[in-house]
Each structure stands twice: as structure tokens, then as C-alpha cells.
Amino acid sequence: MRASTDPGVATAERYRAFAEVEARGMSACYERWAAGVAADPEIVTLIDLLPPVKRQPNLVFSAARLHGAVAGEYPAFAAWLREHWALVAATCLTHATQTNEPGRCAALLPALAALAGPLAIIEVGASAGLCLHPDRYSYRYRSADGGEWMLHPTDGPSPVVLDCAVTGPVPLPERMPDIVWRAGIDLHPLDVHSDADVAWLEALIWPEHDDRRSRLRAAVAVAYQETVEIVPGDLNDQIEALVTRAPAEATVVVFHTAVLAYLNERDRNRFAAQMTRLPVRWLSNEGQSVVPGVLERLGKAPAKESAFILALDGEPIALTQPHGRSLHWLG
Ligand SMILES: C[S@@+](CC[C@H](N)C(=O)[O-])C[C@H]1O[C@@H](n2cnc3c(N)ncnc32)[C@H](O)[C@@H]1O
Structure with missing residues (x-):
């Protein structure tokens, strides 16, 4: 901590x-x-x-x-x-600190798109659920040599464009993942339909980060279009029941970003054990020593102390900037 x-x-x-x-x-x-x-x-x-x-x-x-x-x-x-x-x-x-950063979808998208669909996605620690709409945002991935890769939702460009600098062999997707069902869990879900909750989300963005404030407003407008259920409660207590509600034909992906740091070690271990036991793919994007076993499997701590580690089923696959501004795919 x-x-x-x-x-x-x-x-x-x-x-x-x-x-x-x-x-x-x-x-x-x-x-x-x-x-x-x-x-x-x-x-x-x-x-x-x-x-x-x-x-x-x-x-x-x-x-x-x-x-x-x-x-x-x-x-x-x-x-x-x-x-x-x-x-x-x-x-x-x-109130609690519940910053909801849709920019983190840029770090998640290539991993989500590489999974066999259709997908049922469950975000634990979803806040207002802005990361539950990765297929409704546009993405601009830029490589160090100046290359640019755009990806849009299937029905055309989104008012939310997420910029992300990429390095390493990132499997940039040709098309959006096919997400057929989505839901979240949070101790205190925030509601994009509530002016008070949206004002709190804005206040949580640091003063100089005007780009993040505009992105938040645009993402709230996108999320406003469709109500997504966010189950109130503790992620460890609610996850199994929510997994059983997902459509049987879909691959269930449980993901989380900037959440497990809020849990003590015993609860992190309990969650990791549930991810191994349940019939799900597990995508985590967290601080380096937060998800049990991930840093050890990476072998060497990343040079940038602030970098998050993106891991699939507990195996590190990329290093990410905590707000999704960059993605370094591991070889
Ligand atoms: C920093 S926010 C991140 C929100 C979102 N994942 C994102 O990346 O934008 C962390 C969220 O985790 C939630 N949270 C923390 N501990 C939790 C728990 N034990 N069960 C469910 N949600 C929890 C908080 O309420 C908060 O909304």
C-alpha cells in the first residue's frame, strides 16, 4: 500500500x-x-x-x-x-476514491480482441462502468516509428477516441471484440445517469488533466445510452453468482484495472484462487506487486515503478501506463 x-x-x-x-x-x-x-x-x-x-x-x-x-x-x-x-x-x-478512467480500455482492447468470442465481460471494481464499453470507443494506437492504427466501433467512429502509444509486438486488432453481455461489480457503484455521481467522477480527475476530463464527459455520454448492471457488493462475494448469469455460449472474461490494490493480501489471494477455479478468462491490469504471482512470473520488475502489469490468466503479457496512455507488449 x-x-x-x-x-x-x-x-x-x-x-x-x-x-x-x-x-x-x-x-x-x-x-x-x-x-x-x-x-x-x-x-x-x-x-x-x-x-x-x-x-x-x-x-x-x-x-x-x-x-x-x-x-x-x-x-x-x-x-x-x-x-x-x-x-x-x-x-x-x-464518498470514496473511485476514479473511472475509460482510457484504460486502450490497454485492455488487444487482449480482449485476441480471445475467442463471443465475449461476456465482467468488470470487478467497475466504479461507474466506463471501462465496460471497450467496443464503443475509437482507438488510435501510435508506434514509435510514427505509424498509426485506428480502430472504430462496428457502427462507425465514436465520440471517444482513446490514444495509446504502443511498443513491442502488440497484436493490434483488425476488428472489435464481439461483446454480447456485460456487467460489473463494485462496492459503491456510481451511476452515469446521476448528475451528482458524474460531478464526483469529474472532481476525482486532477486539476491539470483537462484531456481526461473531456474524455470522461464523452465516455459518460456513450455509457448513458445503455444501462449496464453493476452489482453492488464485494467482488469476492459476488463474482461466482455473476459468472453463472453470463450466457452459456460466450467466453466469460473477468477483468479489473486499478482495483486489487484496495484489497488486503488475504482477499487478493482469495480472488486469484476464484479466478483459477471458475470457468473464466482473467484479465488483470494492476500495479506491479498487486496481483499474486504476476511480478514473480515477469521475473524482473519493470524499470518504471509506476507501470501496471497486464496479465492474462495470471501470466504477464504487457506493461501499461496506469491511465492507458501506453502499452508495451512483452515478447
Ligand atoms: C480506482 S477505481 C477503478 C475503477 C475502474 N476499474 C477503472 O479502471 O476506471 C477502483 C474501484 O474499485 C472498487 N472496489 C474497491 N474494492 C472493492 C471490492 N472489494 N469489491 C468491489 N469493488 C471494489 C471501488 O469502489 C472503486 O470504484
């Missing part, structure tokens, strides 16, 4: 780690805010009024921005937070 999300770590340290490890190079605003909080005992005392699991920087900053905190310098943010603390605290208590 990262220091910033570890409830056992002191708040100032969690914010310092968030500034230096997660926000640096990704969000100048969040780096300033987190470093500012780490050095501000008065704000740390406020944040410490929350239960430890709710003190994480990403949650507090997203809640603040949901209520109107404007990206900028730390002193203005600290003054704003003191004044609006009750609102921010209430949101932290009722």
Missing part, C-alpha cells in the same frame, strides 16, 4: 509522500497543496478529525474541488479549506 493511502501512517507523512511520489510530475497544484498540508499543523489537525481511511489526499482534495476549491497556490487553498471544512468533511465521509 502506498504511504498516502495507508491509514497507519501519520497524516503529515501521508501528504508529504503524496506530494513527492504521486503528484510530482502529474499535478503541480496537488504537489503544492499536499506539501503545504504536510507542513501545516493546523490543517493536519482538521484532517485528523476524519477517520484514518478518509484522510487520504486524493479524497480530501477531490472533495474540496467538488465544493469549489480552485486550483492554485497553497495559502489560498488552506484559507478556503478552513472556511469550508464542514462541507468537505461530510463529502469525505460519504
Whole structure:
């Protein structure tokens, strides 16, 4: 677990780690805010009024921005937070970090398209289900030599175009996977038909990431067209029953991205054991030491610490940028 999300770590340290490890190079605003909080005992005392699991920087900053905190310098943010603390605290208590990044579909698509169809896909930890529509987005894969590979849904180009840089022998698909059934599981499903839920999804995107915000809005509009069931509950408790509901003639693919890090080791092992036991293909796209056995099978840790490992049935097949911006297929 990262220091910033570890409830056992002191708040100032969690914010310092968030500034230096997660926000640096990704969000100048969040780096300033987190470093500012780490050095501000008065704000740390406020944040410490929350239960430890709710003190994480990403949650507090997203809640603040949901209520109107404007990206900028730390002193203005600290003054704003003191004044609006009750609102921010209430949101932290009722919400969780559930960033839903449709861009991750670009990392999943070649693996999905290579499986024998028709497919029934189940996403565990689906948030609002934006990754449950991989066949409804357009893709632009670019190779290092300047080559470009476009793929569109069968009924024509999508308003959502996912860009992804590729290296290695990626099996770029000729056509979309044939997805005949889809469903998800989440502890707290978000609903693309709810303005409040969509506002929360937007607030979870970091301030400078305007491209991700536009993509989110476009993907919400696509997902809005068709209601996909997202079963509320724990993925370990719900998965077997959902697998049995999939059409018998389809290949059932259970996938997840940026989810298993939320589970403790015992629950990750329990999930991996279910994936081996159930009649499914298992596609995981997670941080390097998150899925039991995957890093060991890769042999050597990837040079980029932040890279996710994409694995099929527990075997590593690619390294991916956590938001799906790049895909390196293993030889
Ligand atoms: C960071 S979000 C990722 C959402 C989506 N997979 C994506 O890549 O855009 C993680 C999601 O996992 C869900 N989650 C965490 N632990 C879970 C569990 N034990 N069972 C079901 N869902 C869980 C959270 O509620 C959250 O919506």
C-alpha cells in the first residue's frame, strides 16, 4: 500500500509522500497543496478529525474541488479549506476514491480482441462502468516509428477516441471484440445517469488533466445510452453468482484495472484462487506487486515503478501506463 493511502501512517507523512511520489510530475497544484498540508499543523489537525481511511489526499482534495476549491497556490487553498471544512468533511465521509478512467480500455482492447468470442465481460471494481464499453470507443494506437492504427466501433467512429502509444509486438486488432453481455461489480457503484455521481467522477480527475476530463464527459455520454448492471457488493462475494448469469455460449472474461490494490493480501489471494477455479478468462491490469504471482512470473520488475502489469490468466503479457496512455507488449 502506498504511504498516502495507508491509514497507519501519520497524516503529515501521508501528504508529504503524496506530494513527492504521486503528484510530482502529474499535478503541480496537488504537489503544492499536499506539501503545504504536510507542513501545516493546523490543517493536519482538521484532517485528523476524519477517520484514518478518509484522510487520504486524493479524497480530501477531490472533495474540496467538488465544493469549489480552485486550483492554485497553497495559502489560498488552506484559507478556503478552513472556511469550508464542514462541507468537505461530510463529502469525505460519504464518498470514496473511485476514479473511472475509460482510457484504460486502450490497454485492455488487444487482449480482449485476441480471445475467442463471443465475449461476456465482467468488470470487478467497475466504479461507474466506463471501462465496460471497450467496443464503443475509437482507438488510435501510435508506434514509435510514427505509424498509426485506428480502430472504430462496428457502427462507425465514436465520440471517444482513446490514444495509446504502443511498443513491442502488440497484436493490434483488425476488428472489435464481439461483446454480447456485460456487467460489473463494485462496492459503491456510481451511476452515469446521476448528475451528482458524474460531478464526483469529474472532481476525482486532477486539476491539470483537462484531456481526461473531456474524455470522461464523452465516455459518460456513450455509457448513458445503455444501462449496464453493476452489482453492488464485494467482488469476492459476488463474482461466482455473476459468472453463472453470463450466457452459456460466450467466453466469460473477468477483468479489473486499478482495483486489487484496495484489497488486503488475504482477499487478493482469495480472488486469484476464484479466478483459477471458475470457468473464466482473467484479465488483470494492476500495479506491479498487486496481483499474486504476476511480478514473480515477469521475473524482473519493470524499470518504471509506476507501470501496471497486464496479465492474462495470471501470466504477464504487457506493461501499461496506469491511465492507458501506453502499452508495451512483452515478447
Ligand atoms: C480506482 S477505481 C477503478 C475503477 C475502474 N476499474 C477503472 O479502471 O476506471 C477502483 C474501484 O474499485 C472498487 N472496489 C474497491 N474494492 C472493492 C471490492 N472489494 N469489491 C468491489 N469493488 C471494489 C471501488 O469502489 C472503486 O470504484
